[in-house]
Amino acid sequence: MAAAIIETSQLTRSYGDICALKPLDLCVPEGEWLTVMGHSGSGKSTLLNLLGGLDRPSGGSITVRGTDLATLSEDGLARFRRDCVGIIFQQHHLIPYLTALENVMMSQYFHSVPDEAEARHALERVGLGHRLKNRPGELSGGEQQRVCIARAIINSPRLLLGDEPTGNLDHKSTTMVMELLRELRDEDRFSIVMVTHNQEVAAWGDRTIHMDDGCLVREERTKGC
Amino acid sequence: MLTALKVIPQLLCWAILVPVLSPSLAGTATAVAAAAGFVAGVAGENLLLAYVGGEIPFRPLRGICGVIFLLLWGASVWALYRSGSTRSEAEPPAPGPIAAGAAAVSVGVLAGALTLCRLAPLDGGAVRLIPYLSLAGAGAVVALGAAFLAKYLPERLAPRGIPLLALVVSALMVMACSVQRLDLFSPLSMEVMKFIHDFVHQFFESMLIPDHPFFRSDVWGYIGLLFGDKVGLWGGLALWYLPVLFIALALRLERLPSVAHIRQGAARRKLLAAFIRERRLRLAAPLLALLFLTGAAYQSRFPATEYWDPKPIEVTATPAGQIAIPKKGEVDLEDGMLHKFSYRQGSREARFFVMLTPAGQLVTTLDACAICQPEGYGQAGNAVICYYCRTLIPLETVGKPGGCNPVPVACSVRGDAVVIDAMMLLNTWESTVQVTAHGKGMGK
Numbered sequence: 001m002a003a004a005i006i007e008t009s010q011l012t013r014s015y016g017d018i019c020a021l022k023p024l025d026l027c028v029p030e031g032e033w034l035t036v037m038g039h040s041g042s043g044k045s046t047l048l049n050l051l052g053g054l055d056r057p058s059g060g061s062i063t064v065r066g067t068d069l070a071t072l073s074e075d076g077l078a079r080f081r082r083d084c085v086g087i088i089f090q091q092h093h094l095i096p097y098l099t100a101l102e103n104v105m106m107s108q109y110f111h112s113v114p115d116e117a118e119a120r121h122a123l124e125r126v127g128l129g130h131r132l133k134n135r136p137g138e139l140s141g142g143e144q145q146r147v148c149i150a151r152a153i154i155n156s157p158r159l160l161l162g163d164e165p166t167g168n169l170d171h172k173s174t175t176m177v178m179e180l181l182r183e184l185r186d187e188d189r190f191s192i193v194m195v196t197h198n199q200e201v202a203a204w205g206d207r208t209i210h211m212d213d214g215c216l217v218r219e220e221r222t223k224g225c
Numbered sequence: 226m227l228t229a230l231k232v233i234p235q236l237l238c239w240a241i242l243v244p245v246l247s248p249s250l251a252g253t254a255t256a257v258a259a260a261a262g263f264v265a266g267v268a269g270e271n272l273l274l275a276y277v278g279g280e281i282p283f284r285p286l287r288g289i290c291g292v293i294f295l296l297l298w299g300a301s302v303w304a305l306y307r308s309g310s311t312r313s314e315a316e317p318p319a320p321g322p323i324a325a326g327a328a329a330v331s332v333g334v335l336a337g338a339l340t341l342c343r344l345a346p347l348d349g350g351a352v353r354l355i356p357y358l359s360l361a362g363a364g365a366v367v368a369l370g371a372a373f374l375a376k377y378l379p380e381r382l383a384p385r386g387i388p389l390l391a392l393v394v395s396a397l398m399v400m401a402c403s404v405q406r407l408d409l410f411s412p413l414s415m416e417v418m419k420f421i422h423d424f425v426h427q428f429f430e431s432m433l434i435p436d437h438p439f440f441r442s443d444v445w446g447y448i449g450l451l452f453g454d455k456v457g458l459w460g461g462l463a464l465w466y467l468p469v470l471f472i473a474l475a476l477r478l479e480r481l482p483s484v485a486h487i488r489q490g491a492a493r494r495k496l497l498a499a500f501i502r503e504r505r506l507r508l509a510a511p512l513l514a515l516l517f518l519t520g521a522a523y524q525s526r527f528p529a530t531e532y533w534d535p536k537p538i539e540v541t542a543t544p545a546g547q548i549a550i551p552k553k554g555e556v557d558l559e560d561g562m563l564h565k566f567s568y569r570q571g572s573r574e575a576r577f578f579v580m581l582t583p584a585g586q587l588v589t590t591l592d593a594c595a596i597c598q599p600e601g602y603g604q605a606g607n608a609v610i611c612y613y614c615r616t617l618i619p620l621e622t623v624g625k626p627g628g629c630n631p632v633p634v635a636c637s638v639r640g641d642a643v644v645i646d647a648m649m650l651l652n653t654w655e656s657t658v659q660v661t662a663h664g665k666g667m668g669k
Contacts, residue, residue, distance in 0.1 A: 083491075111491065112498035118490040156491035 005030045005159055005191045006051060010060035013046050020046040022214040023060060030158070033185050033192040035202040035222070038211035044195040045163055047211070051193055052085050052161045053077045065158060082111050086152030090164040092144045094136040100147045101132040104154050111155040122150040126180055142173025149180060153190070160184070162194035166201055178204045228344060228356050234403055234524070235340040236367055238396040238517070239263065242336065243368045244375030245384060245392055245510075246329055256372025258326040262333020263340075263364035267357065270338035275351035282345075283406040286338055290401050290409055294468075297394045301468035304387045304475035332393055337364055339400040342407055381503060384510035391472050392510045395517035402521040405532075405605040410525035411617065414461030421451050421460065465518050473511040476504055532603025532610060537567040537576055537592070542647035549642040550579060558587060558643060563604040565592060568650060575654035577634055578602065579643055580623065587643055588624030590631035591654055599658050602631055632657050 006028035013021040021043045028034050036044045049055040050062055053069055056077075062069045065084060072080060081087075094103050104119040123132055126146040136144050145165060152160055160181070166174040182204060184190045194205065202208045203222050210218040247256045273282035341360060344352045351357070384392055401407040425448060450456075481500055487493040538555060542548050548568060556564045558579050565578045576592040576599075593599035597613035604610075608617040609631070616629040624633050634653055636645045 108494060112494035113501065115490065115494055118494075154491070156489055 003030050004028060004063075005032075005065055006193070007063045008050075008060065009062075011047075011050065011057050011062050012059040013043075013050060013055065014058045020214055021050070021057075024216055026209070026216070028191060028193065031185065031189045031191055032207065033181070033194070033205040035205035035208045036193065036195045036211060037197065037199070037202050037208055041213075042211040043214040044211055046214075048161055048163050048193065048195050051159075052087050053080045054087075083155065084157050085159045085161055086155070086157040088145070088148045088152050088160065088162040088165040090167040092136065092148050094144060094147060094151075096136050099133050099135055100128060100139065100143075100150075103136070103147055104151050107151045107154050119150075119154060122154045123147070126150045127176075140173070141168050142170075142176055145169060145173070145177050146180065149177070149184075153184060153188075158189075158191060160190050160192045160194075162192065162196075164195055164197065166196070166198065174198075174201060229359070232340055232343050232360060232363075234520075235336070235343055235400045236363060238399050239336050239340070239364060240367045240371045241513075242332065242393060242396050243371040244378055245389065246332065247372045247375040253372055254322065255325050255329040256368055256375070258329040259333040259372075260365040260368035262330035263337035263368060264333075264361045265330070266334035266337025266339075267341045267361045267364060268337075269334065270341040271351050271357050274341075274345055278350065280406065283342060283404075286335070286342065286401070287407050287409070289335060290339075290397065290407060293394050293397065294409065297391060297468045300387045300390055301471035301475070305471045305478075308475035308478040309480070332397070333364075333368070335397060336400060337361070339397065339404070339407065340364065342401075342404045345404075381506055382509065384507065387472055388476065388507055388510035388514075391469050391514040392517070395469065395514035395521070398521040399517050399524065402525040408525045410461060410465060410522050411608075413464060414457035415619075417460030417464065418457030421456055425451055462522060465522055466515060469511045469514045469518060473508055473515075476507050476511065479504060532605050533562055534601075534603040535563070535565050537565040540566045540568050542568065542570070546647045548645045548647050548650065549639075550645075551642045552587075552638075553641065563602065563609060565601075568647060570647065570651060573651050573655070575650050576601065577645075577650060577654075578631070579636075580604075580620075582623055583607075583620050586624065587636070587638055589634045589636040589643060589645055590624060591634060591657055593632060593654070593657055594629045595626070595632050595657055595660070596629060 004027045006026065008024055008026045010023040010025065011021060012019065012023050024047070036047060038044045046055070050057055050069075051064065053064075053072070057070055064080070067080060067084075069077065069080065094100075095106065098106065100123060101116065101119055104122055105114040105116060108114045108119060120129075120132060123129060126149050128143060128146055128150065131139060131143060136147070139147065145168075148165070162181070165181075166177055169177065178201065181192060181194075185192055192205070194201075196202050205222055208220050208222050209216050210220075243256050243259050246259060247253065270282060270286075341352060341357070344356050344360065346352070352360075398409065402410055481497055484493045484496050487496065535556075540548050540550060548566075550558065550566065552558045558564055559581045561581050561583075563578050563580045565576065567574060567576045577589055578592050579587060579589050581587055591599075592601045594611055597611055600612035602609045602611055602618075605617065608619050609623060610617050611629045614629055618630055622630055626633055632653060634645060634650055636643050638644070
């Protein structure tokens, strides 16, 4: 079995009196595609935020690639986010007045130094070689999401986190994005943790966990379409 | 207490130099060597002041400051020349303990000697025992304390090589520039002014350009800009700053290391970013040096040093209305120093000074100029300074009218005395002060 890229132990997160995530033990091996399903308010996004270093746990531990995130300072967490994870959001969060190429280069800038050739190559890889100079407003939803993927992978993280990346997309675009993620997982050995509501989308992963009211209620292996 | 305040800028520079030297060279041992050097420098300079006296103890220090500044110039040009070449992968070797110790001792000796000069009495002789010992002790304590704090200085901030040289030289310049007799900046700006003047003059001579009315009316208007009173200052600043700017530019132009062998883009970019960040940090040393040189230039324009400013000696006139001052009387008028006198007649009073110019002529002037309030003059080396506007007047021009020069008073040398007409002196003083005093009254 591959080494674990993510390990959580008794991981909890509370907001005041509300316990968004109840003690959770989770292990994700390197190269696995894990999907997280559940109703709204079940703690999926809370879990994703904790895995991505966007939030801090209230209790328990969370280790990503051997680093205990609870022990990191704010600067350490920023470095972790910069170097170790790529995040794909449902709402894209692209900068509207920058072109697709510049959006990807922006990510390089915060990581180290921008490199146009490399950013161009990343966009070509997600099938947007012909849309480099277009702004997000001039791209379709699926194309915007592919720019997000290019932005997420440009700094070669080992872990990709997707928070309902296909939530706004039609079936055709969804399939394109999923195929792209699978290609990345197969060729570059990215580990993927993806939150989704969609059973069909969840079926693309290797394993699915179901959450309800902050608890992991069920776990199943999927076919990986 | 006031004596202690005088050396604060020097000790501050020293407190910056030691932590910079310690990690850059060989650690705590370097700081101990620097402290020992400082004490030795203080002791050695005081011995020179005590047993040699005059200007001689200042000359070697001034010479060393000039030489290290020239060295900085050479190093900066070399750094700029080398900046385009491919960067060697290996770090330059750290200096050995003997070389590091020698460098620290040398810097310490120079810093100690420069700091002691700040306390040197203007009338010659050694610094008194208590200030002397206090300074030696303070220098050693500052060095050791700063070396202790240097442990907390991030390794990557410690300058090395030519940027370190720039920082050390500029700090030593600050230490020197508040001592009039060691100041390099003022003579440098004067030389620049003289060079430009001579160059334009020679150019016109060699090109046989006639003094045509056309030149007088238009072209001279522009050429005249080259003779403005700020030309020397700006030219001096340019020469002062250029080496450090060259070093900063050389660092900026340094080639990035080859990263072609790294396959993964992010790792490649990360390495480049680390190099660029390191290069940016290395710019801190020349920028700090620039700040030091600005301080040195400012200090030399408005030196905090004490000037030779003797108390005016009261003189009287003969029944014939003549003031006769013997050349070798209470003071030696021919010793090249400014000697002040005051003459009172009833409620009228005039202050003046007599001095021997470098041309060998005894001149008498009012202790006031035609344009400033009559704050008087002090002597600083080869110049007198107007206390009101802080203009330095070269001794060569004392006795000549115009600008902020002290107003000349006619005198004659009869036998062994300088003779001045008392009534003419009083009238000249009053007519000058009436215009310039603006109701402030006479004197300092």
